[in-house]
Amino acid sequence: MGYKGKFKVWRGDASGGDLKDFEVEINEGEVVLDIIHRLQATQAPDMACRWNCKAGKCGSCSAEINGKPRLMCMTRMSTFEQDETVTVTPLRTFPVIKDLVTDVGFNYAKAREVKSFTPPKDLLPGEYRMQQIDVERSQEFRKCIECYLCQNTCHAVRDHEENKDNFSGPRYLMRVAELDMHPLDTADRKNSAQEEHGLGFCNITKCCTEVCPEHIRITDNALIPMKERVVDRKYDPLVWLGNKIRRRTSSDA
Amino acid sequence: MTDNTENTENAVGTKSTEPVERHSYDVVVIGAGGAGLRAAIEARHAGKRVAVISKSLFGKAHTVMAEGGAAAAMGNVNPKDNWQVHFRDTMRGGKFLNHFRMAELHAKEAPDRIWELETWGALFDRTKEGKISQRNFGGHEYPRLAHVGDRTGLELIRTLQQRVVALQQEDKASTGDYEANLRVFAETTIVRLLKDASGRIAGAVGYYRETGQFVVFEAPAVIMATGGIGRSYTVTSNSWEYTGDGHALALLAGAALVNMEFVQFHPTGMVWPPSVKGILVTESVRGDGGVLRNSEGKRFMFDYVPDVFRKQYAETEEEADRWYDDQENNRRPPELLPRDEVARSINSEVKAGRGTPNGGVFLDVSTRLPAEEIRRRLPSMYHQFKELADVDITAQPMEVGPTCHYVMGGIEVDPDTQGTVVPGLYAAGECSGGMHGSNRLGGNSLSDLLVFGRRAGLHAAEYIDGLGTAGKPAVAAADVDAALEEALAPLANADGENPYTLHHELQVTMNTLVGIIRKPEEVSEALTKLEEFKPRRTKVGAAGGRRFNPGWHVALDLRNMLIVSECVAKAALEREESRGGHTRDDHPAMSSKWRQINLICSLNEDGSGIDLKHQPIPTIRPDLLGLFEVSELQKYFTDEELTVLGDSAEPVAEAKPAGEAKPAAEPEVKSEPATESKAEAKSEPEAKPEAKTEPAPIPGQSNGEKAADTAADKVAEKSTEKSATAEAEEQTAQAEAEAQTEDAETAAEEK
Ligand SMILES: Cc1cc2nc3c(=O)[nH]c(=O)nc-3n(C[C@H](O)[C@H](O)[C@H](O)COP(=O)(O)OP(=O)(O)OC[C@H]3O[C@@H](n4cnc5c(N)ncnc54)[C@H](O)[C@@H]3O)c2cc1C
Ligand code: SF4
């Protein structure tokens, strides 16, 4: 059942590089990451790639496969024709370090700029009461494995390097939304979403949602509602106030 | 991300011509999983400057993969749960080889560690009352695992990661620098620990994976939190990081490893397709109703309930099925036996020819729950099978078999402080030993990371305070040189043996010869092979440059994998009994004599291999023994050992029925650890790092804590007392209001 497949893998570093051709054995049930590992073990021991879980849980193995941003560990070889050449390249939006490994520091920098969860001061550990239905929205966003595929895809940074300073990208706008929708968060996040994290750069193309391996509805459930909240806020501050007051407390549980 | 703009001159005074970056911290935590991050947070809370080092990117450590949940006796779903019940389950699961004190601390402090996560932003699944929901898991008497669907580890690590960021934001506000007091060095691998002339920890040396440049950390305290060893096996749920680095580094620095023969094979790993063999199928599948069947369609686990567990497990399918709805009047399904039992049973079924075509057994949830419910409760399992195996678990059974998952053995630590015999060296999480005895219960690791990570951070900070300013240990330049030379060797030998080949041979050796069932002749054969691998290891070569070169990284990891494998094999050959994660073909029974023995590995004199010695196991305090029925203890202990029970056992034993113990115990559970965290690092009345003395038993007093309450503690206690009592009352009231049957339903329904 095994066959010889053709691979092109980008090899190089910050100073340059190009696609290298490989012929490699491919067996039933394998994923692209298996093939990269086989190349390392048999033909290119120093070929750099990131991975950890091999089960779509850690978000380490992001790359572009035939030009599409994907997790290598979740891309099955059976989705390609046997005579098709599979091309693997590093994420385009981030500076390359070596081969398939890029410098994703941009994302960590943006993560640090989102104001942390701010619970009510007088609420002691163990006293938190939240209804399942109220945590579900934020829970969806907390499924994020930080693969940065959405960050890599969003044209606002992909095609506009200059926006990187002022735009946090879908993953971190979603983080702002997650905290804003957290039933017990007390911080006001509307201004910062717009002013510090560049919500306005997003023109809801949904490209981020399309590539998310966790199938998080980033645009529909995080970005658009966040935009609505910001607009509401601008036109009517009472809407925002009302939102906060309506929130469930343990006494209505 | 590593910041390479720092000084890169060789500032450590070494002879090597290598540029070496140098950093100075109070505490260096090696590992950014649950244990490492919790330790770092605590040390930072205690006012220390802390570095966290990780082989992978920040937020990708192994903890991210944990699925099922974190065990903590919060009693949210079944109010009868409390620390005593959790303690009992943990000791049973570990077959009484656990360090009782660790099991006690763990059971008592886990709830506070979970609640604290909520204050940092964690969003666990909820009960109807809005509390943290808890699910059933193997070996846990009550629904106990706090969870978020089947991605609990992700929630845990993200929460801790975000707590680190919160602390960095505080530092930014006060100093202008995010990294003033807490910095993460991602994609950095430590290759050696460094000590001063008197044998105290002085720091660590490693390299940045990205550039291949070396870095020295000077620090009087180092906390190991490096996780496990699974990469020494072919079939494993573990990632490339699990090369036993922490175990090996500590051993090379003079620390000891305890009970390394105990390796947990998780009963349910994927078996098909071959490339995913070993990837975990969470125990929640069984906790939520999934059953195991052989190729004849039989639910075979009923045939494998061992005597010691007979009383707690159902004998018929009908009773087992009723249990999901009514746990008061039925016993648990045998699918929820501790993992070692289930793994061995699957192994036997396959050996007897009743396995699936791909050498596993069937795990079926499709006939047990509606499709919608399966997708809701087990989303990532649904996803995983759909995408990796073309199997729809809502319509078809899964094929599963045992996979190397967790190592119970680890760095020997003081149970209260997590300190090792090397002054300044601490260990927490999977790389430390003792807590889980011979077998870990599912969910007890995530809570272990939090409880003992915090303790390690706290006590490392105290240790530094005790050093004063004069006594900071100094790194010896020659040690750094030696470490660099060792690390550079494979690069200088580009034509040497392929490190991947040697790694593969090692994996096959351990998998086939020191796997689930151990035969002495096979383990001996493995040891012979390991001796052959040692000289080969020194001759492996790495082609290519220093920059992010995986071949080089594997070449360096091999040293650690070989050391750890030798420990596992030597201890497995020595222990002539079967217990938990160690099954000897020639000694199938458990032996009360062997229960009294810990096997201790240390580096031999010339550093060429491992010395193994027997060490008596610490004597369990009578008040803790009193939590069990004597008839149960008799299955594990010698009669001689049980004579200590004498009269002190009686009154405690009476208070045993879980329901009664609750109201009295609850405030204690909460106030005790809360006291400590309120009192902050300074006033903790616990033993000094090196003190191995057991606390004096206080018969009849169920918390058995040291009577040495300091004034500060008393004050702190007062402030938390109110909430703890209120909570207890609320829970009691609620317990009455809820019909008992609701418990089980809540467990099953709430997510
Ligand atoms: C698939 C899977 C599912 C699981 N599910 C559960 C569950 O539901 N409940 C439960 O309680 N437990 C579960 N476990 C077990 C639990 O996840 C692990 O035991 C636990 O996460 C280990 O945490 P840790 O903090 O000790 O180490 P890890 O999270 O593994 O972190 C180790 C850290 O050390 C770093 N490191 C290692 N070596 C070096 C070095 N030389 N230099 C620098 N850094 C180094 C690594 O990069 C990493 O950051 C599961 C395990 C697996 C594999
Ligand atoms: S929806 Fe917004 S964030 Fe997502 S890709 Fe489009 S512009 Fe970027």
Ligand code: SF4
């Ligand atoms: S939102 Fe989705 S695509 Fe973006 S980083 Fe998270 S998991 Fe990846």
Ligand code: FES
């Ligand atoms: S290796 Fe973890 S997501 Fe691919």
